[in-house]
Amino acid sequence: GIQVEQSPPDLILQEGANSTLRCNFSDSVNNLQWFHQNPWGQLINLFYIPSGTKQNGRLSATTVATERYSLLYISSSQTTDSGVYFCAVATDKLIFGTGTRLQVFP
Amino acid sequence: DTEVTQTPKHLVMGMTNKKSLKCEQHMGHRAMYWYKQKAKKPPELMFVYSYEKLSINESVPSRFSPECPNSSLLNLHLHALQPEDSALYLCASSSTDRVNEKLFFGSGTQLSVL
Numbered sequence: 001g002i003q004v005e006q007s008p009p010d011l012i013l014q015e016g017a018n019s020t021l022r023c024n025f026s027d028s029v030n031n032l033q034w035f036h037q038n039p040w041g042q043l044i045n046l047f048y049i050p051s052g053t054k055q056n057g058r059l060s061a062t063t064v065a066t067e068r069y070s071l072l073y074i075s076s077s078q079t080t081d082s083g084v085y086f087c088a089v090a091t092d093k094l095i096f097g098t099g100t101r102l103q104v105f106p
Numbered sequence: 107d108t109e110v111t112q113t114p115k116h117l118v119m120g121m122t123n124k125k126s127l128k129c130e131q132h133m134g135h136r137a138m139y140w141y142k143q144k145a146k147k148p149p150e151l152m153f154v155y156s157y158e159k160l161s162i163n164e165s166v167p168s169r170f171s172p173e174c175p176n177s178s179l180l181n182l183h184l185h186a187l188q189p190e191d192s193a194l195y196l197c198a199s200s201s202t203d204r205v206n207e208k209l210f211f212g213s214g215t216q217l218s219v220l
Binding site: 030031033035040041042043044045048050086088090091092093094096097098099 | 143149151154162194209212213
């Protein structure tokens with residue numbers, strides 16, 4: 001089946017810093033989504049982005065489907081950005097990546 | 107209203123108990139999902155319902171029994187669980203079960219099996 005790897009696995013930032021999270025996948029996909037799981041377990045859908053670039057406030061995402069990767073950019077990070085970031089891709093079903101655990105300190 | 111509601115938020119049960127997890131959405135979505143998430147791992151798909159019919163069962167043990175009484179409700183009935191079934195159980199919904207749909211998740215039920 002398709003493999004979805006995220007890097008880095010862990011990231012520690014000070015408030016105000018910028019970061020880039022990466023998602024690599026091993027096969028062509030029909031769907032790519034980025035999620036943020038907060039410390040209480042809630043998964044929030046950040047982007048639906050099978051290709052191209054999208055921006056939402058301090059967050060933006062770019063997917064290069066032909067090269068099988070996606071990037072999530074977080075600018076001016078805040079403590080509320082802490083949690084785990086998952087990318088998820090779909091061929092016949094949605095598969096979650098390994099996740100990046102982000103901690104933002106004041 | 108873009109909310110998926112799950113109850114209860116926490117559940118502790120013994121291995122001989124029978125309990126149910128509930129999920130509700132009022133977005134008019136016709137596909138609903140159960141995912142299981144162990145600590146520090148990504149969510150894993152268990153079941154998919156499409157138009158109230160079970161369309162995907164990811165070889166889940168029969169001690170987990172899903173039910174979709176109507177288009178807004180999804181239940182997961184639990185019986186004779188094992189301690190290794192302790193996990194966060196997440197419900198999700200989407201407009202249809204096509205793989206290119208955006209998923210909306212509930213906040214989950216944290217289950218502990220003693």
